[in-house]
Amino acid sequence: xxxxxxxxxxxxxxxxxxxxxxxxxxxxxxxxxxxxxxxxxxxxxxxxxxxxxxxxxxxxxxxxxxxxxxxxxxxxxxxxxxxxxxxxxxxxxxxxxxxxxxxxxxxxxxxxxxxxxxxxxxxxxxxxx
Amino acid sequence: xxxxxxxxxxxxxxxxxxxxxxxxxxxxxxxxxxxxxxxxxxxxxxxxxxxxxxxxxxxxxxxxxxxxxxxxxxxxxxxxxxxxxxxxxxxxxxxxxxxxxxxxxxxxxxxxxxxxxxxxxxxxxxxxxxxxxxxxxxxxxxxxxxxxxxxxxxxxxxxxxxxxxxxxxxxxxxxxxxxxxxxxxxxxxxxxxxxxxxxxxxxxxxxxxxxxxxxxxxxxxxxxxxxxxxxxxxxxxxxxxxxxxxxxxxxxxxxxxxxxxxxxxxxxxxxxxxxxxxxxxxxxxxxxxxxxxxxxxxxxxxxxxxxxxxxxxxxxxxxxxxxxxxxxxxxxxxxxxxxxxxxxxxxxxxxxxxxxxxxxxxxxxxxxxxxxxx
Numbered sequence: 273x274x275x276x277x278x279x280x281x282x283x284x285x286x287x288x289x290x291x292x293x294x295x296x297x298x299x300x301x302x303x304x305x306x307x308x309x310x311x312x313x314x315x316x317x318x319x320x321x322x323x324x325x326x327x328x329x330x331x332x333x334x335x336x337x338x339x340x341x342x343x344x345x346x347x348x349x350x351x352x353x354x355x356x357x358x359x360x361x362x363x364x365x366x367x368x369x370x371x372x373x374x375x376x377x378x379x380x381x382x383x384x385x386x387x388x389x390x391x392x393x394x395x396x397x398x399x400x401x
Numbered sequence: 402x403x404x405x406x407x408x409x410x411x412x413x414x415x416x417x418x419x420x421x422x423x424x425x426x427x428x429x430x431x432x433x434x435x436x437x438x439x440x441x442x443x444x445x446x447x448x449x450x451x452x453x454x455x456x457x458x459x460x461x462x463x464x465x466x467x468x469x470x471x472x473x474x475x476x477x478x479x480x481x482x483x484x485x486x487x488x489x490x491x492x493x494x495x496x497x498x499x500x501x502x503x504x505x506x507x508x509x510x511x512x513x514x515x516x517x518x519x520x521x522x523x524x525x526x527x528x529x530x531x532x533x534x535x536x537x538x539x540x541x542x543x544x545x546x547x548x549x550x551x552x553x554x555x556x557x558x559x560x561x562x563x564x565x566x567x568x569x570x571x572x573x574x575x576x577x578x579x580x581x582x583x584x585x586x587x588x589x590x591x592x593x594x595x596x597x598x599x600x601x602x603x604x605x606x607x608x609x610x611x612x613x614x615x616x617x618x619x620x621x622x623x624x625x626x627x628x629x630x631x632x633x634x635x636x637x638x639x640x641x642x643x644x645x646x647x648x649x650x651x652x653x654x655x656x657x658x659x660x661x662x663x664x665x666x667x668x669x670x671x672x673x674x675x676x677x678x679x680x681x682x683x684x685x686x687x688x689x690x691x692x693x694x695x696x697x698x699x700x701x702x703x704x705x706x707x708x709x710x711x712x713x714x715x716x717x718x719x720x721x722x723x724x725x726x727x728x729x730x731x732x733x734x735x736x737x738x739x740x741x742x743x744x745x746x747x748x749x750x751x752x753x754x755x756x757x758x759x760x761x762x763x764x765x766x767x768x769x770x771x772x773x774x775x
Contacts, residue, residue, distance in 0.1 A: 277595055290539045304572065306553040324698045327465035359468040359559035365696045
């Protein structure tokens with residue numbers, strides 16, 4: 273019987289583990305990762321293409337909430353992250369680059385109100401990146 | 402459907418459920434009738450993972466279906482992206498740019514390597530070799546890192562190979578990184594090839610499938626090649642740029658689980674060869690046809706029907722698509738290679754086997770319940 277695995281075994285004894293301690297450290301996320309959406313209400317022209325292309329119908333065009341309704345009278349995308357499959361078609365189709373997918377993948381939550389993102393102007397929105 | 406369990410007429414006879422909620426079976430169940438240690442009959446029980454892709458695809462446009470086609474098989478999403486994209490390209494008569502064709506081949510082959518690594522991993526854990534499983538999933542992550550960099554998602558590329566080409570070009574330095582990862586895969590193959598007496602004892606002479614039976618039961622891909630028939634869609638009906646690339650089709654004559662396991666290793670070597678050649682010849686230029694440069698909500702598919710078949714990691718993957726001139730396909734039939742591997746072939750092989758050999762036979766077929774149930 274040959275013991276070809278032994279060199280590998282000794283190498284593994286003195287090398288770092290393949291995994292990282294996730295919540296404390298993370299592997300580097302490359303550019304172009306499809307994570308949470310960053311939505312810019314100033315750029316949005318309310319064309320509704322993102323809602324039409326969305327394969328999971330996660331985007332719905334709704335009116336802005338009362339405090340912004342005077343400034344933003346049209347309909348804007350409301351994103352349901354629970355339905356979203358992070359395909360990035362909304363990003364690709366947007367003619368004004370108003371929706372972009374960011375590198376933030378840390379979206380697990382116990383609070384279901386965090387899952388649905390109503391349209392909000394950027395200054396008010398807290399993007400934890 | 403499984404019937405109610407019947408009372409056993411003899412003391413030595415009983416029913417045994419292998420799956421579907423068992424970690425060793427993966428979302429798929431087999432009902433075994435056992436006499437002592439011998440399986441007297443096996444009945445596959447599909448449907449646990451049914452999601453109804455064929456119907457879902459009738460309600461979506463091709464660009465949305467490209468995203469959906471990832472999910473047909475979790476372990477090789479890019480291969481299924483490719484089949485779907487080719488079907489739409491052929492129906493619409495789109496000229497795919499040269500660079501996109503090469504990128505498609507590179508990504509499909511990387512996906513095949515990754516899928517074969519999982520095959521090795523699950524085959525190892527099925528036969529009680531836990532280290533193999535850990536090793537396989539560790540090395541697979543190198544390829545997932547590549548996918549993350551190129552497509553933006555680790556497991557699901559979200560229709561990276563879409564009708565008209567591919568959705569993004571390679572980022573800077575991708576070729577170098579791919580070559581580095583291929584070196585790592587070479588390491589993995591060396592580890593897989595190490596002499597493993599436990600695996601020899603578990604797999605040699607187990608689950609023998611003769612060529613005649615394999616053809617009769619509809620086996621394709623690695624299972625049929627493990628039975629000794631030289632067949633590969635990439636050679637017989639070359640798609641994309643496979644006719645320009647130099648590679649061999651591994652065949653083994655032992656016909657047992659061990660032969661199929663070795664076919665997986667040989668195929669990984671050939672895939673590495675293909676990716677290296679394709680990276681060398683990779684031309685410059687556009688990566689997507691002008692018609693699909695920006696995703697469009699309404700794209701009319703011309704009337705017609707098409708049957709496209711590809712060599713996926715598990716065998717022959719095919720899509721039959723009918724269009725009646727609307728923007729959504731009228732019918733989209735998906736032929737998953739594992740439907741035939743997991744029902745007729747598996748039932749045939751399990752009959753007369755020992756209970757202890759069931760996992761070895763089951764995992765040696767390179768199964769994926771996702772593409773069987775669709």
